[in-house]
Structure formats: structure tokens, C-alpha cells
Amino acid sequence: MDARAPKPPDLDALKQRLVDALGAKAVIDDADGMAPFLEEQRGRYEGAAPFVVRPATTEEVATTVTLCREAGVPIVPQGGNTGLVAGGIPFAEDGAVLLSLGRMNRIRKVDATDYSITVEAGCILSQVQEAAAEAKRLFPLSLGAEGSCQIGGNLSTNAGGVHVLRYGNARDLVLGLEVVLPDGRIWDGLRALRKDNTGYALKHLFVGAEGTLGIITAACLKLFPRPAETEVAFVAVHDPAAAVELLGRARAATGDRVNAFELIPRIGLDFALKHVEGIEDPLTEASEWYVLIELASGRADGSLRESLEEFLAAAIEDGLVSDAALAANERQATAFWAIREGIVEAQKFEGGSIKHDVSVAVSKTPEFIARATALVKEMVPGVRPVPFGHVGDGNIHFNLSQPEDAEREAYLARWKEVNEAVHELVVEMGGSISAEHGIGYLKREENARFKSEVEMDLMRAVKQALDPEGLMNPGKVIKP
Numbered sequence: 490m491d492a493r494a495p496k497p498p499d500l501d502a503l504k505q506r507l508v509d510a511l512g513a514k515a516v517i518d519d520a521d522g523m524a525p526f527l528e529e530q531r532g533r534y535e536g537a538a539p540f541v542v543r544p545a546t547t548e549e550v551a552t553t554v555t556l557c558r559e560a561g562v563p564i565v566p567q568g569g570n571t572g573l574v575a576g577g578i579p580f581a582e583d584g585a586v587l588l589s590l591g592r593m594n595r596i597r598k599v600d601a602t603d604y605s606i607t608v609e610a611g612c613i614l615s616q617v618q619e620a621a622a623e624a625k626r627l628f629p630l631s632l633g634a635e636g637s638c639q640i641g642g643n644l645s646t647n648a649g650g651v652h653v654l655r656y657g658n659a660r661d662l663v664l665g666l667e668v669v670l671p672d673g674r675i676w677d678g679l680r681a682l683r684k685d686n687t688g689y690a691l692k693h694l695f696v697g698a699e700g701t702l703g704i705i706t707a708a709c710l711k712l713f714p715r716p717a718e719t720e721v722a723f724v725a726v727h728d729p730a731a732a733v734e735l736l737g738r739a740r741a742a743t744g745d746r747v748n749a750f751e752l753i754p755r756i757g758l759d760f761a762l763k764h765v766e767g768i769e770d771p772l773t774e775a776s777e778w779y780v781l782i783e784l785a786s787g788r789a790d791g792s793l794r795e796s797l798e799e800f801l802a803a804a805i806e807d808g809l810v811s812d813a814a815l816a817a818n819e820r821q822a823t824a825f826w827a828i829r830e831g832i833v834e835a836q837k838f839e840g841g842s843i844k845h846d847v848s849v850a851v852s853k854t855p856e857f858i859a860r861a862t863a864l865v866k867e868m869v870p871g872v873r874p875v876p877f878g879h880v881g882d883g884n885i886h887f888n889l890s891q892p893e894d895a896e897r898e899a900y901l902a903r904w905k906e907v908n909e910a911v912h913e914l915v916v917e918m919g920g921s922i923s924a925e926h927g928i929g930y931l932k933r934e935e936n937a938r939f940k941s942e943v944e945m946d947l948m949r950a951v952k953q954a955l956d957p958e959g960l961m962n963p964g965k966v967i968k969p
Contacts, residue, residue, distance in 0.1 A: 498584070500539045503560040507542055510552050515592075517541040526587050529578050530571060534930070537581035538565070545592040547667060547675060547706040554704065555673030557586055563960045564588050566700035568610065568642025571634040573846070576646065576699045576929030576965050583963045590641050593706060596620045604712040605664055605681040610641025610705050617710070626712040629656040633830055641705045647697035649925030651749040651829075654881035655785075656713065658925070659696065666692045667707035671956040679709050694951065699927050700962040702955045716785035718793045719748075721822035722801065724813040725776035729855035731809045732780045732880055736851070738809075739782060742800035746793065749783040750881030751829050752854075757875050760890075761831030764838040768831045769824065771814040780880070781829050783822075832877055836890055839873070841901040845887040845908065847915045848924035854880050857918055858887075861911055865889055868907060869900075884924035887911060912939065928966045937968060 508516050517523055518540040527536030544550045557564050563585035567577035579585040593611035600606070601624040608617050614635040621628040630643060632650035642648075644666075648659045656662065665680040678692055695703055726732045732752055739747050755777050761768045786793040797815065804810040816822035836842045849857045858876045865872050871892030878886040889907065891900040912922045916939045928936045937945060948967055952959075959969055 498560045498562045500560075500562065503556060503562055503586075504540055506556050506560075507553060510556065511542070511544060511549050515543050515545065515549065517543065523587075526567060526570060526589055527578070528570075529575055530573065534575045534578050534580070536578040536587075538579045538585060538587040541587045541589055543589045543592050547593070547669065550588070550590075550593075550669045550704055550706050551673050551675050553586075553588060554669050554671065558671070558673060558958065558960060561958075561960075562586055563963045564704075565962050565965075566590065566641075566645070566704045568639035568645070569613065569634070569637045571638040572642065572646065572929060573844075573926045574923070574929030574931040576927050576962070577642065578930070580930075580964065585963060588704065590639060590704075590706070593641075594639075597707065599624045599626075599712075600681065601626055601712075603681055605709055606712055607679060607681075607707065607709045608640055609707045610639060610644075612640045614638050614640055614643060621712050622715070624712075625715055627715045628662075628710060628712055630659055630662060633833055640708060640710075644696050644705055644708055645699050646927040647925070649879065649882070649884060651751065651783075651879065653879060653884070653925075654750055655745075655748050660693065662711045663692055663696055663708060664711055665709040666695055666705055668695050668703040668705055670703045671958070671961050675706075676703070679707060681709050694955075697927070699929060699966050701952060701966050702961060704961075714787055716748075716787065717789035718786045718791075719822070720784045720793050720797050721816040721825050722782045722797060722813055723771040723816075723825045723828070724780050724782060724801065725772055725774075725811045726778050726780055726809060727776075727811065728778055729858050729876075729880070732778060733851060733855060735780060735804055735809050736881055738800050738804060739784070743784055743786075743793065743796045746784050746786050747782065747881065748785045749781070749879075751781040751878060752880040752885070753779040753781060753829060753832065753877055754875060755779075756873060757832040757835075757877050758828060760835035760839055760875070761828055764835040765827075765831035767824075768828055771825060771828075772812050774812060776811055781825055829877075832875065836875060836888060840891040840893075840895065841897040842875075842891070843889040843901065843904050843907050845889075845911050845915075845922075846884070846924050846926040847887055847911070847920055847922055848882070848884045849915060849918050849920035851880070851883045853918055853920070854883055854885060857915070857920070858885065861887055861914055864910060864914060865907060868910060869903065871895065879924075883920075908935065930965055933964070933966060933968055936966070 565579040590611040593609040873890040
């Protein structure tokens with residue numbers, strides 16, 4: 490054995506120090522107990538860790554980080570483990586401890602007057618929404634996993650969701666943060682200030698950093714007035730170009746009260762009708778494309794419904810829209826939204842799916858969909874593109890279900906090849922290869938390939954400045 494080789498960390502000693510400091514219930518080391526934390530959602534990666542630590546307070550997170558740093562052991566922070574790029578999964582080669590924030594789930598403060606809420610990182614997103622609603626306020630971040638994802642993870646990945654068009658990404662909802670730094674110190678930036686021009690906006694370093702620069706333990710978030718009136722419509726359009734034009738008309742006709750504007754292809758609706766119980770087609774005649782529109786207003790006087798009816802009638806007359814169903818009540822509105830969520834679920838039953846979470850300028854989405862569809866059909870004859878999602882902000886989930894006669898594993902083996910081709914097109918069109926899911930491990934190499942050297946140097950410099958020992962979520966976002 491080389492005497493100069495670094496001595497491997499004493500994991501048993503570290504575990505005992507953590508048990509002594511945090512209590513036995515904060516450390517999980519049996520295979521069954523650890524399994525839910527190590528199982529990546531899509532099943533593409535196998536996680537491994539010597540044990541899982543579950544601190545209950547910010548001080549316990551700081552203690553965990555300090556002890557791990559002293560032992561030279563990396564840490565992988567994890568929220569609800571709903572990520573789609575393996576950003577919260579530790580790998581065997583990292584030798585990292587997994588730190589789960591699920592026990593830190595207190596709503597610390599709701600200030601209805603200030604329109605703010607302060608929550609711990611382990612709060613489930615729906616819990617934050619409910620706490621805001623109890624104060625007659627709205628926390629607008631909304632996505633499919635809101636019943637299980639945690640707000641710390643949402644912020645660490647700068648989550649998007651269906652209401653970005655009106656309220657922005659997770660980053661835009663943050664007033665202040667509390668963060669445990671890689672050296673174990675606690676930065677208390679939990680200020681509910683709308684204006685603070687005293688230097689670098691440090692909170693933005695940690696939003697979207699995926700736990701590579703520090704661990705978000707709490708956040709002060711913006712709240713908004715609750716809508717008094719909401720209208721939802723399921724609309725048949727001729728093509729994505731008509732959808733984009735309809736978006737512009739909707740924003741103008743309603744005084745920019747469009748909450749969500751989701752593109753749905755017929756193939757996605759067919760998948761949902763086939764595989765998801767309770768899904769119904771809202772329209773009598775099939776169309777190749779649809780949009781799901783949600784409008785919201787602070788006035789419950791029927792004017793929103795009137796605006797919706799008027800601009801849709803004009804769009805039908807001008808040939809942009811062929812048919813539309815307006816939700817008559819909350820139950821029907823929920824049924825329309827179930828179609829959008831059902832597309833995600835239904836694709837699992839159609840075999841392998843090669844996925845892309847990309848964005849281009851809103852005006853370029855029709856061109857992107859057309860060019861990307863032609864590209865992948867040439868590469869993989871018989872492939873079934875399912876482009877859907879947040880066309881209102883240019884974020885398209887360009888998912889590709891396998892050809893019906895294909896062998897699943899052979900098809901999925903082409904994931905990297907197809908991703909690279911689609912991502913090349915996205916970048917050529919001035920877009921992003923990750924609109925809302927983050928980089929994690931899955932897109933790390935692609936990110937380095939497409940970002941400029943200047944951008945990568947700046948990212949490495951920030952990482953080196955805050956985490957010189959490389960102990961925070963190693964191997965994610967930036968290759969060591």
C-alpha cells in the first residue's frame with residue numbers, strides 16, 4: 490500500500506459522532522430504511538451511501554456538515570427525491586453521506602400583511618400552498634409532484650411548473666434564504682425585504698445550485714392575493730403557431746391575467762384516454778393540437794368569463810381555433826387539468842421514453858417542434874414524439890415514446906445520441922437544454938459541452954470559492 494495515499498475516512502467513527510450529536514433516530518444505516526432515499530425516480534441510476542442523516546433543525550444540519558467536513562466525507566443533500574436528473578442521488582464512487590431534509594418541515598411564519606411566508610426546506614410544496622391559503626393568500630408555485638416534492642429541492646433546482654408565465658420560476662418567489670455553508674457556518678439571510686441594494690444578491694447563488702454550494706434550510710417566500718375568479722378552457726388549435734398567436738391574444742384581451750397556457754398534442758391526449766382512469770375528451774371532434782388555458786382575476790364579477798368567451802369567439806372566426814370547451818365549474822376545471830397531468834403518467838405505459846426538458850423563445854416554439862420532430866423521425870423511424878408543456882414560457886417537454894414494434898432497452902440505449910441531436914438544435918435556436926429540471930448528474934456533460942468556456946470558468950470559480958474541498962453534492966452540475 491502506498492504510504493502517501495490519503496487515509497480513507499473512518500465512516501463508522503463519523504456515524505457514531507453523528508448519533509451522539511443528533512440522536513439515533515437521525516441516522517439510518519439499514520438497507521430497507523435507506524432504500525427510499527437511494528431509489529432514483531426513473532430507475533435509471535442506482536444510489537449508494539454508507540448511511541442517511543436526517544437532521545431536524547438548522548443547527549443539526551450545521552453540525553452534520555461540520556462533522557462530515559472534519560472526516561473528509563462528502564454530502565449529498567436531498568429533498569423529496571422527486572428530481573428527474575439524479576441531482577439528489579449519491580453514487581458509490583463518491584463515498585458520500587446522504588442528508589435528507591424531510592424532518593425540517595415547519596412553517597415558521599406567515600405574514601399576510603407583508604405577503605410573505607417563512608418555511609423550512611423539508612416542507613412539502615402542497616403544505617406551503619395550504620398554509621398560504623389558510624391566510625387567504627396564494628403561493629403560486631405548482632407542479633405535478635407538489636404532493637411529495639419539498640420546497641428546499643424546488644428552490645435548489647429553480648423549479649418552474651405551470652404558473653411561470655404569470656409568477657415566474659422558483660427564483661422569482663424568493664425573498665430570503667437560510668443556508669448552511671460547506672464549512673458548517675449558517676448564513677441567515679431570511680429577510681422579507683423587497684428592496685435590498687447592499688451588494689451581491691447572495692440568495693441567487695444557492696437557488697438553482699442543486700446543493701453544490703450549500704444546503705438551503707429555510708426560505709422566506711413571496712405570497713400573492715388569492716384569485717376571486719378563475720376560468721379554465723380546453724381549446725382545439727390548428728397547430729403550435731396558432732397556439733402562440735392565441736397566447737398573445739389571451740394576454741392582451743384579459744389584461745395579462747393568463748395564469749397558465751399549456752400545449753397538448755393529440756397523441757398525448759390519446760395516451761391519457763387509453764391509460765389513465767377518469768380521463769375524458771372534452772371536445773366532440775379530434776384535433777391535432779390543443780391548449781389548456783387558465784385565467785385568474787381578483788374580481789369575481791364575471792368579466793373574466795366574458796373576456797375569455799369574446800377572445801375565443803374572435804379566434805374561431807379568424808380560424809385560429811376550431812373548437813373550445815369552457816369549464817362550467819371547479820370539477821370540470823379539475824378534469825381539464827387532469828388531462829395535462831395524465832399525459833405524464835400515460836407515457837410510462839407506451840414503452841421507453843427519451844425525454845427532453847428544453848426551452849426556446851416563445852415565438853420559436855412552433856419552429857422548434859417542427860424541426861425537432863423531423864429530426865428525430867429521421868433518426869428513429871417510427872418514433873412517436875409527444876411535445877407538450879408550458880408553451881406560455883417556451884418550455885417544451887419534448888418526449889419521445891418508442892416505436893410500437895421496438896425493443897425497450899435497445900431504444901433507450903439511444904438516449905444519449907438522441908439527446909445530443911435535439912440539444913444541438915435547441916442551442917442553435919438560442920435555447921436551453923434544461924428549462925426547469927436542473928442539470929444534476931444526467932445533463933452534466935451536456936451542460937459543459939454547450940456552455941461557453943467563460944460561463945463554465947465562472948461556475949467553477951464560484952464552486953471553488955464556496956466549496957474548495959468539493960464536499961457538497963460532488964459530481965453534480967459541474968464535473969470535478
